[in-house]
Amino acid sequence: MLHHFTEERRQALATARPEQAVVLAYDQAIECLHKAISAIARKAIAERCNSTTAAIEILSEMVQCLELEALDDIGYNIARIHRFVIARLPQVNLYNDAKFAAESVRMLSELRDAFAAVDRQNKAVLDAQPEMPRVPQPVAGKVRLSLVPPVA
Numbered sequence: 001m002l003h004h005f006t007e008e009r010r011q012a013l014a015t016a017r018p019e020q021a022v023v024l025a026y027d028q029a030i031e032c033l034h035k036a037i038s039a040i041a042r043k044a045i046a047e048r049c050n051s052t053t054a055a056i057e058i059l060s061e062m063v064q065c066l067e068l069e070a071l072d073d074i075g076y077n078i079a080r081i082h083r084f085v086i087a088r089l090p091q092v093n094l095y096n097d098a099k100f101a102a103e104s105v106r107m108l109s110e111l112r113d114a115f116a117a118v119d120r121q122n123k124a125v126l127d128a129q130p131e132m133p134r135v136p137q138p139v140a141g142k143v144r145l146s147l148v149p150p151v152a
Contacts, residue, residue, distance in 0.1 A: 004028060004054040017126075019119035022062070026112035029058040033089075033105045037098040045096075052092045052101065059086050059108075081107055 005013065009024050016024060032055040039048035063082045071079065085107055091100045 004032065004058055006031075017119065017122065019115050019122055022115045023112055023119055025058055025062055026108055026115065029055045030105055030108050030112065032058065033101045033108070036092055036101045037105075040092075040096055040098045040101075048096070049093050052089050055104070056086055056089050059089075078111060081111065 005024070005028050009028055013021055013024050032051045036048050036051035036055070039045075039051060059082050063079055063086070066075065066079055068076070068079060085104045088100050089104060091097065
């Protein structure tokens, strides 16, 4: 999946919080679909096919990361939306029709915006919490970092 990401998004992903990583994945999938729509208008068949395939692969990886047995109703419905979009996207290539990509962009944008809101809220909570000191603790001759505060 990462080979479809822009270099900027790959770098951001390296330090991203979980919700932020999901937003980055949605951003990349949506960008791929915009490229597919543009390619259709320019009659660039190979670019359309590659962009659509990249979006399918990103969304498929996102679904594979879910533990379907452990999902609540919201998570299960998100997985269903992903599967629906994944099933629809081959029609972009089959019919050379941007409407399927545009429909997918609308659905994915709503999910992306929801995850972005959750990420903003979680970041605000994390920023409001005091920093926990990191205390080096030896483990079998090695030093490892712990979030356990020092004992006074």
